[in-house]
Amino acid sequence: MLASGAAHFAFVESLGRGAGAVAAWSGAVVVASRCTLYSAALAPRFSHQPAWFRWVGPYFLIDQLYVMVLAEPEAEDDPDFFRRYYLAFGCVMSVGWAIAIGAGILVGPVIPAEWRLELLLTALVVTMLRSVVRSPATRRAAAAALVTGLLTSGLPSGTGLLIATAVGIAVGLRSAHDEPNRERAP
Amino acid sequence: MTSALLIALTGVSIYALRASFVVAAGRIELPDTIRRALGFGPPAVLAALLASLVVADSPRSPDPRALAVTVVALAVSRRASMVPTIGAGFVTLVLIGSL
Numbered sequence: 001m002l003a004s005g006a007a008h009f010a011f012v013e014s015l016g017r018g019a020g021a022v023a024a025w026s027g028a029v030v031v032a033s034r035c036t037l038y039s040a041a042l043a044p045r046f047s048h049q050p051a052w053f054r055w056v057g058p059y060f061l062i063d064q065l066y067v068m069v070l071a072e073p074e075a076e077d078d079p080d081f082f083r084r085y086y087l088a089f090g091c092v093m094s095v096g097w098a099i100a101i102g103a104g105i106l107v108g109p110v111i112p113a114e115w116r117l118e119l120l121l122t123a124l125v126v127t128m129l130r131s132v133v134r135s136p137a138t139r140r141a142a143a144a145a146l147v148t149g150l151l152t153s154g155l156p157s158g159t160g161l162l163i164a165t166a167v168g169i170a171v172g173l174r175s176a177h178d179e180p181n182r183e184r185a186p
Numbered sequence: 187m188t189s190a191l192l193i194a195l196t197g198v199s200i201y202a203l204r205a206s207f208v209v210a211a212g213r214i215e216l217p218d219t220i221r222r223a224l225g226f227g228p229p230a231v232l233a234a235l236l237a238s239l240v241v242a243d244s245p246r247s248p249d250p251r252a253l254a255v256t257v258v259a260l261a262v263s264r265r266a267s268m269v270p271t272i273g274a275g276f277v278t279l280v281l282i283g284s285l
Contacts, residue, residue: 007200021192025199032200034235037227039207040216047212054211058204063235066228115283119252123275125236126259127268132228141226142233149237150248161234168230169223176222 007032010158030158034165038066045069048079053087060090067128137179141172254278 007028014024038061046054068089069075075082111117133139145168152160207214216224240252255275262274 007196011196025192025196028196029199029203032203034227034231035200035204036206037224037231039204040220041224041227043207043211043214043216045211046208049211054209055205058201058208061204061208063232070228112283115279116251117276117279119239119249119255119279120272120275122236122239122252122255123259123272124268125232125239126256127263127271129229129232129236130260130263132232138226138229142229145230145233146237149234150241153238153241158238161231161238164234164237165227165230168233169226172226172230173219173223176226 027156027158031161033162034063035061037165038063042066042069045076045079045082049083053083057086057090060086060094062093063125063128065090065093067131071131135176137172137176140175141168144168144171251279251282254282 010031011024011028014027019027039058042061046057049057065086069082069086072085075085129142133142145164148167149160149164152163154160155163236256240248240256255278258278259271259275263271266274
């Protein structure tokens with residue numbers, strides 16, 4: 001089993017709506033493609049790790065784990081600490097994930113549908129977003145991606161997610177490029 | 187295509203995306219611009235994901251409940267950690283659902 005929240009949702013929802021196998025697969029892959037960014041961003045920390053960990057590590061690579069790695073400065077400097085931290089958090093997340101899904105299947109039917117608890121996912125994403133927005137440039141990147149995401153939400157198979165991410169990154173880069181110039185300006 | 191095969195194929199594809207750069211770590215050198223761009227990946231991805239969640243049910247108009255949870259979560263997360271923020275979102279949904 002591979003835990004992948006948003007891609008899981010996209011995959012199951014596509015099949016639930018009667019979409020074909022290729023559409024369900026491509027939708028899940030597009031939504032999960034953000035993990036490629038995480039993989040690239042974490043690659044320098046994995047460059048000093050043993051081969052087995054480079055193969056096992058990606059199994060646990062989800063949004064929450066990536067945010068937790070960013071939140072721990074020591075994980076950047078100490079390869080051994082990074083490996084222990086990453087594996088410990090990854091294992092805890094995987095076990096907790098499975099337990100939570102099992103609990104959801106058991107408890108879900110007795111929770112009133114009008115509460116719409118699936119929307120709690122937005123609160124989780126907001127907290128993760130807060131933890132990675134640390135500068136004016138990242139704030140602008142997030143704002144641009146949010147607006148673009150709203151505007152492109154009607155596009156099929158998660159392509160709006162990709163476009164919004166690309167726009168956010170471009171705006172962030174541009175903003176970071178401009179900021180030093182503004183500071184130097186009289 | 188059987189369901190099991192489709193699930194396995196999707197799982198392998200997603201793992202391949204996650205492993206792509208990590209497995210090749212140390213063997214490829216990314217250009218400086220790409221490395222700087224990667225720093226903006228998480229805020230951009232998460233904001234885009236948030237947008238897709240807010241309009242999940244209706245692409246043309248945001249879900250009022252999802253908006254309410256987002257606003258409450260934004261307000262609470264300024265001063266509190268993840269658990270109180272999600273708790274506040276839960277209370278918001280229960281209150282709206284009970285109206």
